[in-house]
Amino acid sequence: MTTEFNENPHRRFNILTGEWILVSPHRTKRPWQGKTEKQSMETKPKYDPNCYLCPTNGRMGGAVNPDYKKPFSFVNDFSALLKDVKEEKYENGLLYAESESGICKVVCFSPDHSLTLPLMSREEITDVISLWQQEYKELGAMDGINHVQIFENKGDIMGCSNPHPHGQIWAQRSIPQEVQKKSDRLLAYWKKHQASILEDYIIQELALDERIILENEHFVSLIPYWAVWPYETMIVPKRKIGHIGELSNDGKKAFAEILRKTTIRLDNIFGTSFPYSAGIHQAPTDGKEHPEWHFHMSFYPPLLRSATVKKFMVGYEMFANPQRDITAEQAANTIKALSDVHYSKQ
Secondary structure, eight states: OOHHHHHSOEEEEOTTTSOEEEEOTTTOSSTTOSOOOOOOOOOOOSOOTTOTTSTTOBOTTSOBOOOOSSOEEEEOTTOSSOSSOOOOEEEETTEEEEOOOEEEEEEEOOSOTTOOGGGSOHHHHHHHHHHHHHHHHHHHTSTTOOEEEEEEEESGGGTOSOOSSEEEEEEESSOOHHHHHHHHHHHHHHHHHSSOHHHHHHHHHHHHOSSEEEEOSSEEEEOOTTOOSTTOEEEEESSOOSSGGGOOHHHHHHHHHHHHHHHHHHHHHHTSOOOEEEEEEOOOOSSSOOTTOOOEEEEEOOBOSSSSOBOOOOTHHHHTOOEESSOHHHHHHHHHTSOSSOGGGO
């Protein structure tokens, strides 16, 4: 990036969605302005008798969790989607609606209530990825399931209702609009170049080395050029892989390792359990061939200046388009300089 772009307002284009973001680096040239206090470290027990996700505990819906030792999944007791919904459409002038069906599942990452992904070992995270693979395959093979969304909301600031380490999977009949936007862009590039837009993008990013945080044999962790959130991060396979079900055993271990190190560094930015929403975008399960798809995992953390100062999307961002004050390059340099050792163990 030229000095002019890093110091003056400019727009950046998101190749995956076709949308723009306004970058205003002159407003906050240094990412460390403002308060930088650390939150007090909260110690959670390994087992909480009042937690509805801990092993052997009862859940609100009446079911009892098994004494699980590895990652465990179950159908959400309060699902946003229901499986057996009659297929209907409604149209009245300019009013449109249609029924939606699907399955929502909860994925407990560990029986240990005190852990989060950055505090888990590579082997433990590999087990989580294996369960994600199983769920993607089994849910995606069901009639009427055309998309499987794997995601995690971490931290109460992100609306997480339970601190036990867990994520969710929503599998549904329709393909969500954020995924459809990416599908259209990926397919257009594939048809034109017979190549993955993300594979070509990663080659360019590795050559520039301005936004790379971490890499290993199979994966890259970076701040995407078009990042919206202050420390938005993306993990991408170096070679095109349509969905996590295609990961080899070595690929799973490499994914687990870079996922562990990336989340450690996010925690280390402000010395706190860094909140975020994270999700995996991958090929739909609609029975069609998707040679254009290249799966990736994105992290959208809201913190900007300290462990307690949140970035909100307001005003211009709600009515015009997203805007950020620190550049992707500044964010990458901040995270890249941090230790791979979790702050709680330093």
